Amino acid sequence: MAKIAFLGLGNMGGPMSANLANAGHEVAGFDVVPEARDKAAAAGVTPFESAAEVAKGAEVIITMLPNGALVEQVVREVLDAEDVPRLFIDSSTIAVAEAREIASLVEDAGSRFLDAPVSGGVAGSQAGTLAFMVGGSKEAFDEAHSILEPMAKSVTHCGATGNGQxxxxxxxxxxxxxxxxxxxxxxxxxxxxxxxxxxxxxxxxxxxxxxxxxxxxxxxxxxxxxxxxxxxxxxxxxxxxxxxxxxxxxxxxxxxxxxxxxxxxxxxxxxxxxxxxxxxxxxxxxxxxxxxx
The missing domain is CATH 1.10.1040.10 (N-(1-d-carboxylethyl)-l-norvaline Dehydrogenase; domain 2)
Structure with missing residues (x-):
């Protein structure tokens, strides 16, 4: 089981993080909305009040955020707070070019990055039946597969970084x-x-x-x-x-x-x-x- 930091606990991220916790992973979560943190906490996710705090000691960082600018901002906060190699998985829906830029940022810091957007909507996030389409190295994909499975109906490697988007x-x-x-x-x-x-x-x-x-x-x-x-x-x-x-x-x-x-x-x-x-x-x-x- 992995120690996971989940950033973005909204309509999609909240149920996704809960499914990870239910699968036995140690999941900490952050969202700017207090109600979202409270709801995730009730589902077994340990809430924190900043991205930097929630990511400390985590082996896997998962982001589910509204846009690429926020993803980059949060990733920078995490990298600045703790400079250790780990796996970043972004399940937000952002531009291909943004995903590739964020991947470069993460990889330059010595970590691994996957863009892994989803299809299936809120119902799929609640039921753990999302379709993950994943871009990045085969090694990082193999590392992430068991992390994504509790949230997924299917997990497909689509090739190079950005191909998921x-x-x-x-x-x-x-x-x-x-x-x-x-x-x-x-x-x-x-x-x-x-x-x-x-x-x-x-x-x-x-x-x-x-x-x-x-x-x-x-x-x-x-x-x-x-x-x-x-x-x-x-x-x-x-x-x-x-x-x-x-x-x-x-x-x-x-x-x-x-x-x-x-x-x-x-x-x-x-x-x-x-x-x-x-x-x-x-x-x-x-x-x-x-x-x-």
Whole structure:
């Protein structure tokens, strides 16, 4: 069992750290929000009030933070506080270039770094069924695998540093496009007189099936796991989807890649969030589709 410092105990990081503690690891945690620290403490995580304090003596540092600037800030605090070799795992969703810059910072200090963003949302973090996509050396990946397993359904090595973030950007661009076209198909079906259950029963067993339908169907009373059953309380918010789409579009521009459908999805989620819907699950985009004429 490892001594782990977990930095970022929010909707994703809190359950992730709890799953590590439940697996028998010695887990200390930090978050700037006192309520998040208290909730993690109730789940078996030892809370601290600064990044520097929580990381002292830890063998593994895991970060789950809102953006790359915060990840870099926290990593610098940890490195400044204790200059010893250890493994850094960043499960935040940040730009590929940011991940590679932070990796250089960590490696220059004599430690190892993996970018390991996740897919699966809050439900996956709570159930320990996240999909980890990991970039970094094979040696660091092998070292991290047993650490990630209690939080994961799958753990995949994607190659060099930054490749975890690259796959995450591509995956969520696909997901956004799927969610929009699914919403369009459901609304078209509604206007043709098709019941939601009939739509689901056919499409979920046909070639049009997707996670967006089978798990996250944007209509109530069809799929038990759907946020639509709870007024679109987010498993994965529209604001976070927009953040990921912006990262994907930045990567597309950097690489000269034409991602026309991804660009349309980014525009639609941008408008949806600007209208005040950022706190809703990203499947709530169906409401915007229904309002189009």
């Amino acid at each position: 690259a796959v995450k950007a591509c995956n969520n661009m696909i997901l956004a496009v799927q969610q929009i076209v699914l919403a369009e198909a459901i609304v078209l079906g509604e206007r043709l007189g098709l019941e939601h259950q009939a739509f689901y029963d056919v499409v979920s067993n046909a070639t049009g099936n997707s996670w967006s339908l089978s798990v996250n169907a944007p209509v109530p009373d069809v799929v038990p796991t759907s946020p639509a059953n709870h007024d679109f309380a987010p498993g994965f918010s529209s604001a976070l989807m927009l953040k990921d789409l912006k990262l994907a579009m930045a990567s597309a521009e950097e690489t000269g890649t034409d991602t026309e459908l991804g660009r349309i999805a980014a525009q639609q989620y941008g408008a949806f969030v600007d209208e005040g819907n950022g706190g809703l699950d990203f499947s709530a985009i169906i409401n915007e589709v229904r309002n189009r004429r």
